[in-house]
Every structure is written in structure tokens, then in C-alpha cells.
């Protein structure tokens with residue numbers, strides 16, 4: 129009941145990392161200096177850790193880490209608690225809600241606390257203690273105080289295994305990992321999903337790179353429990369080493385992956401290995417989840433929330449004027465890019481459709497008409513003398529060399545027409561232009577825009593959409609996609625990502641979010657760019 133208000137008051141002071149150290153019954157008023165003692169790793173301690181991480185979830189600025197060194201499982205090893213533990217971010221402030229009867233800031237308990245903290249952890253040399261004044265009334269929630277129960281001692285094991293994607297390490301991961309640490313006596317083996325195991329994940333292009341996920345994971349683990357051995361390995365199938373490692377004794381699973389635990393055991397028996405103890409963890413519900421998101425805290429919901437936001441700040445582009453602000457909108461064939469362009473147009477942007485400009489350039493008298501006939505011959509002409517784009521499409525989408533021959537002619541022509549269209553939009557008073565160009569990045573047109581926005585859709589879905597829309601075969605839809613960059617390559621070069629996989633209303637919410645954030649950026653840029661104007665008024 130007290131955790132939420134304590135976290136709320138801590139969140140006002142802490143900018144980044146909040147370490148939490150449990151020490152029930154810590155006496156700060158006596159004459160002797162208190163020392164750290166072991167707490168048994170019980171089911172109640174696990175519940176408390178779980179509640180703490182989920183209560184902290186509303187404070188997105190906080191990276192909470194519950195320190196586990198003084199929570200002891202059945203391990204025989206005699207860890208010495210008197211040694212000082214290094215932390216990756218040496219604490220600068222020690223927080224407590226402990227108050228003396230007169231409630232003053234200058235109570236002696238604060239010095240005791242500072243000494244206690246420096247005895248346990250390597251703190252910043254100028255560590256200070258700060259008294260919190262949590263608003264317990266507010267966080268009370270009418271939850272009756274649970275009767276004090278110690279719970280049962282966790283059954284710990286020498287070697288424990290757990291698996292996951294561990295994308296954007298969040299509170300549910302931290303709960304899972306903390307329980308794994310409390311269950312492990314010697315070694316924790318962690319299988320981290322990589323390569324083909326990520327193929328069916330929602331918004332897989334936004335999954336952090338493997339090395340980054342592993343770095344965050346190991347930094348967290350080494351911080352909260354440095355005494356364990358951590359084996360972090362990539363897994364490309366759902367089992368990884370859990371079905372071959374003879375030393376393993378226990379597997380930790382969530383309610384969702386319970387069946388996975390059972391199949392690991394079947395496989396182990398087939399491999400002549402002992403079955404593992406399956407320890408199941410309850411999923412934590414996400415208080416911030418929206419209608420279209422899962423109820424549990426999940427990485428895919430976190431990835432969803434990134435859609436429409438600025439993932440990478442745009443580099444300043446000196447080769448184009450600051451206004452109008454030009455967004456390069458790109459995305460694979462069938463990604464729903466055109467529908468996004470329409471929605472942006474409805475919000476006030478001038479949309480320049482580069483496919484259409486391409487078509488315009490092929491018209492008799494257009495800049496690409498003669499060069500295309502010179503390059504591809506008269507068999508790409510219709511009887512009326514116009515260029516038969518379907519005939520060209522058949523030639524170029526199945527042959528990279530032919531496609532290059534075409535784009536060498538037509539891209540410069542489209543680029544010229546696009547620049548003229550931007551100038552026209554500026555003359556019309558438009559402040560935002562959207563350059564809708566499927567292969568903007570392949571064409572190296574990043575220097576024609578201020579930001580790059582990319583629309584992604586899983587390839588399977590794109591193939592179905594192209595077949596239905598253009599009446600082409602599956603192979604030809606796949607060929608077209610193969611002649612473009614992959615989603616991941618595009619995402620790596622983009623500032624904002626959008627996805628049209630769900631209902632139109634969801635797309636519209638993304639667009640509004642992206643548009644509002646864009647307006648804020650443009651506004652901010654213009655107020656930064658004109659300081660003299662500001663001081664004048």
C-alpha cells in the first residue's frame with residue numbers, strides 16, 4: 129500500500145536510476161551503526177518485487193532496479209555481506225521516508241542512513257540523504273493492509289534457464305529476471321531470441337539490435353546480483369540450449385509460455401536428460417495499455433507506442449531551404465503509403481506523388497519519353513505512341529540491370545519535377561510538403577527532404593495486398609518487393625515509422641500523433657532559429 133506513494137515522491141527527485149534495497153526492520157535511531165542482513169528469498173519477497181516494478185511502471189522516467197544481493201536463497205556459498213557492491217550508476221542521493229518524531233530534515237537518522245548506504249554500495253563521494261514525504265492518502269486505493277505473512281521459501285537450483293526477446297527491457301522483464309536470480313544459486317542461462325525467431329514478431333523491424341538487448345540485460349543483471357554467473361546466448365529456435373544442457377535444473381516461464389516449459393521437458397527426456405523444474409510467473413497487467421494493446425506489459429505494445437514518434441532526430445539539411453518542411457514518405461510496395469499520404473494531406477500537407485510525376489515524365493514530350501525509347505526500343509510503345517508502362521514494368525521488375533537503366537533516366541527527371549512541386553507548394557503557403565516516393569532511399573534522395581517517414585507492413589501482408597490490388601501473381605508481387613529495400617533497412621534510415629496493419633482508426637491515431645509531434649518540432653525549430661526575433665518582441 130505504501131509503495132506507490134513512495135515511488136511517486138521518488139520519481140519527482142530521481143532523473144534516471146532508482147535502486148531499491150530491502151532491509152526490513154532497519155533501525156536508524158539507535159546509537160550503533162546498522163548493518164545489512166540477509167532476507168530469505170520467499171514467495172512474499174517475490175510478490176513485493178513484482179508489485180514494486182509494476183507500481184513504478186507509471187513513472188516512465190525511472191529505471192528501477194531492486195538490488196538482490198542481500199536476499200538469500202538456499203545456496204551454500206557464503207557470500208560476505210560486509211563487502212561493498214559496485215553499481216553501474218553510483219548513487220548520489222539516498223532516499224527514505226523515515227521520519228523522526230519531530231519530522232525535521234536534520235535528523236541524525238540521515239547520517240546513519242548515508243553510512244549504511246556507503247557500507248553496502250559504492251556511492252558517489254558526495255552522497256546525501258533526502259527525506260521523502262509520500263502522500264500515503266493518495267496512493268491508499270482502499271486496499272486493506274495484507275496481514276504480515278512471510279510466504280514460503282523459494283526452492284532454488286544451481287542452474288536455471290529462461291528465454292525471451294528482451295526488447296526494450298521493461299518492468300515485466302525485470303520481474304521475470306529478478307525471480308530467475310532468486311531461484312539461481314550458481315548460474316543463470318538466458319536464451320535471447322535472434323534472427324528467424326524474430327520473424328513473426330509484431331513490428332519486428334523496431335526490435336532493438338541483438339547486441340543492444342544483451343547489453344541492457346547484462347547491465348541490469350550484474351547490477352542487481354553480481355555474484356551469479358550469467359550465460360547469455362542467442363537462440364534461433366524456441367528451445368535453444370534448454371533441451372541440451374545437462375547441468376540445468378529449472379526453467380522459468382510465464383503463464384503464456386507454460387506449454388513451452390512442458391515441451392522443453394519432453395525434448396529433454398528424448399535427449400536422455402533430466403526434466404527441469406518449471407517455475408511459472410504471473411503476467412503483470414499494464415495500467416497504461418490502450419484499447420488495441422494487449423493487457424499485459426509487453427514489448428510489442430511498447431513498440432506500438434513508438435509508431436508516429438521521432439525515433440531518430442533529423443540531421444540538419446543545408447541543401448534545401450528550411451521552409452516548406454519536407455517529409456520524405458517511403459515504404460515498400462503495398463505498405464499503405466498512399467493512404468498515409470492522403471491522411472497527411474487532409475491535415476494540411478501538400479502531397480507530391482512521385483509515381484505520378486514518373487508517369488508524367490513518360491508522356492510524349494516529357495523529359496523521359498525519348499530517352500526511354502532510345503534505351504528500351506519501340507516495343508515499349510503502345511499503338512498510339514505513348515509509353516506502355518506495364519510493358520516496362522514486366523521488363524524491369526524482374527531484372528535489376530534493366531531497372532537501373534530505367535531509373536538512371538527517370539529519377540533525375542522526377543527529382544526535377546518534385547523540386548518544382550515543392551516550390552509551388554511554398555508559393556501556395558504550405559508549411560509542410562510530403563514527398564511520397566517509394567524508393568526515396570534507394571534513389572539517395574535523403575538530401576531532398578528534412579525528415580524520412582517510413583511505412584512498414586509485414587512482407588506476407590504486402591504480397592497479399594499487391595496481388596489483390598494489382599491482380600498480379602504471387603511471384604511477381606514478391607519480385608517487386610525484392611527489387612526494393614527491406615523494411616529493416618528502411619527503418620534504420622528513418623526518423624518516424626508508421627504501420628497500416630490494423631484498423632483505419634488505429635492508423636489515423638498514429639497519423640495524428642505523428643502530425644502533432646511534427647508541428648511541435650517545426651515550431652521549436654523556428655523559435656530556435658530566430659533568437660533575434662524573440663528578443664525583439
Ligand SMILES: CC(=O)SCCNC(=O)CCNC(=O)[C@H](O)C(C)(C)COP(=O)(O)OP(=O)(O)OC[C@H]1O[C@@H](n2cnc3c(N)ncnc32)[C@H](O)[C@@H]1OP(=O)(O)O
Nearest residue numbers: 461462482483486517518520521565566567568571611612
Ligand atoms: C525515387 C522514387 O521513389 S520515385 C517514385 C518511384 N518511381 C520510380 O522509381 C521510377 C521507375 N518506375 C516506374 O517508372 C514505374 O513504376 C514503371 C514504369 C516501372 C511501372 O509503372 P506502373 O505499372 O504504372 O506502376 P507504378 O508506377 O504505379 O508502380 C507500381 C509499384 O511499383 C513501385 N515502384 C516504382 N518504381 C520502383 C522502383 N524503381 N523500384 C521498386 N519499386 C518501384 C511503385 O511505388 C508502386 O508501388 P505501390 O505498390 O506502393 O503503389
